Amino acid sequence: MAAYEHKARVDPSEDLALLRTLGLNDRGIVVDLGAGSGSFALAAAPLCRRVVAVDVSPAMLVTLRTEAAARGLGNVEGVRGGFLTYAHQGDPADVVYSRHALHHLPDFWKALALARAASILRPGGVLRLRDLVYACEPRDIERVIEPWLAAGVARPEDGWTRQELETHVREEYSPFSWALEAMLEHAGFQIQQAEYDTSRIYAAYTCVKR
Ligand SMILES: C[S@@+](CC[C@H](N)C(=O)[O-])C[C@H]1O[C@@H](n2cnc3c(N)ncnc32)[C@H](O)[C@@H]1O
Numbered sequence: 001m002a003a004y005e006h007k008a009r010v011d012p013s014e015d016l017a018l019l020r021t022l023g024l025n026d027r028g029i030v031v032d033l034g035a036g037s038g039s040f041a042l043a044a045a046p047l048c049r050r051v052v053a054v055d056v057s058p059a060m061l062v063t064l065r066t067e068a069a070a071r072g073l074g075n076v077e078g079v080r081g082g083f084l085t086y087a088h089q090g091d092p093a094d095v096v097y098s099r100h101a102l103h104h105l106p107d108f109w110k111a112l113a114l115a116r117a118a119s120i121l122r123p124g125g126v127l128r129l130r131d132l133v134y135a136c137e138p139r140d141i142e143r144v145i146e147p148w149l150a151a152g153v154a155r156p157e158d159g160w161t162r163q164e165l166e167t168h169v170r171e172e173y174s175p176f177s178w179a180l181e182a183m184l185e186h187a188g189f190q191i192q193q194a195e196y197d198t199s200r201i202y203a204a205y206t207c208v209k210r
Contacts, residue, residue, distance in 0.1 A: 005020045005203070006155075007157075007159050007160060009010055009040040010040070010099070010117055011039040011191050012039055012043040012044070012082070013043070015040065015043060015064075015099075015128055015130075015204075016040075016043060016047060018099075018128070018170055019044075019095055019101070019126065019128060020054070020208065022126050022206070023094070023126075023174060024044075024047060024094060024126075025047070025048070025202065026047065026048060026049060027048070027049050028048035028049055028050075028093070028094040028095060029046070029048065029049060029050045029051075029052075029090070029091055029092070029093045029094050030044050030050070030051045030093060030095045030096075030097060031051075031052045031054065031093045031095070031096050031097070031120055032044070032052070032053045032054065032096075032097045032098065033054050033083055033086065033088075033089065033096060033097070033098040033101060033102075033113075033117060034054070034055060034056075034082075034083065034084065034099070034100070034102070034104070034153075035053035035054055035055045035060070035064065035078075035101075036055060036057075036060050036064075036068060036100050036101070037060050037063040037064050038053050038060075038064035038068070038076070039066070040097055040099060041053035041064065041076055042064070042067055042068060042071065042073060042076065044097070045068070045073040045075050045076045046047065046073070047069075048075070049075060050077070050090070050092075051075060051076045051077070052077045052088070053076060053077065053078050053079065054079045054080075054081045054082070054086045054196070055080070055081075055082075056080065056082045058080060061078040061079075064076070064078045066079045067167055071134040074185060077125055080091040081093070081162050083098075083101075083102065083109070083113035083116065083117070083206055084094075084105075084109060084112060084113055084116065085106060086116070086120075088119075089145060091101045091122075092120065092121055092122040092125065093120045093122065093125055094121070094122060094123050094125050094126070095121075095125065095126050095127075095128065095147075096117045096120055096125070096126075096127045096130075096142055096185075097127075097128050097129075098117070098127075098129050098130070098131075099129075099130040100130060100131055100132065101131070102114075102129065102131050102172045103131050103132055103133075103158070103168075103172045103173050103175070104172065104173065105173060106173045107173065107175055107179060107183070110173070110175065110180070111186060112163075112185065114183050114186075114187035114189070115186075115187040116126075117187065118188040118189060118209050120198020121209040122209070123210070124208060124209060125208070126207065126208055126209075127205070127206075127207040127209070128204070128205070128207075129204070129207065130182075130202070130203070130204045130205075131174065131180075131202075131203060132168065132172075132201055132202060132203075133174055133175060133176070133177045133180055133196075133201070133202070134174060134175070134176050134177065134198050134200065134201065134204035134208045135176075135177040135196040135200040135201075135203055136176070136177075137176075138176070141193055144199070144200045144201065145169060146200050147199070148165060148201050149162050149165050149169075150162070151199075152164065152165045165185065172181065173183045174201075177194070177196065177203055180203075180205075181194065183206075184205065184207055188196075188209060188210050189207035189208065189209060189210065190207060190208050190210050191204065191206075191207050192204055192206045192207060193206040194210055
């Protein structure tokens with residue numbers, strides 16, 4: 001897990017700054033779906049009232065809870081659950097966040113997961129979604145994927161190797177951007193902003209629940 005953290009180099013500050021401009025404040029409720037060991041959830045906690053960090057992995061949740069306790073964060077709840085099983089309790093969320101986790105689900109299940117994410121939010125609430133998404137047409141996929149694979153590092157301790165990236169393409173369910181965007185709309189979201197990085201592999205969406 002420490003190896004993942006090192007390789008992933010997660011910095012939640014940009015997303016938190018964005019969410020603050022969209023109204024996240026000390027009365028806010030945030031749900032992080034597929035929170036992992038909690039990089040985002042732990043950073044969000046000082047800025048809001050309640051953070052629920054949801055993950056299927058007990059090991060991730062142990063790390064998250066340990067770190068929350070070490071930082072004296074009493075408003076972070078680690079909940080074992082998934083996109084398809086988490087049952088939100090209490091006031092509806094102001095923000096649902098998810099980073100690099102939705103691709104674990106095949107598209108049929110993604111559509112259901114996004115509808116469930118919408119049901120957690122209050123009307124006008126924000127979904128900030130980051131994931132590996134192919135922002136291209138199918139005919140262009142090799143031109144997009146090949147440079148990304150070629151940029152894989154040689155040593156796993158330095159980042160993602162070509163072999164690891166190939167495994168992602170082969171075994172995980174990153175969608176085309178246009179398919180994911182249709183799912184977001186069908187789930188009841190209005191996409192306010194869709195950002196694709198220059199590789200056309202990493203995307204970030206800001207969506208508002210209609
Ligand atoms: C690549 S990690 C990302 C973790 C964290 N969001 C981050 O950005 O560092 C993917 C996470 O998704 C979790 N996950 C896998 N399947 C899931 C599901 N069906 N529902 C919720 N989380 C899931 C994994 O346990 C893992 O913690």
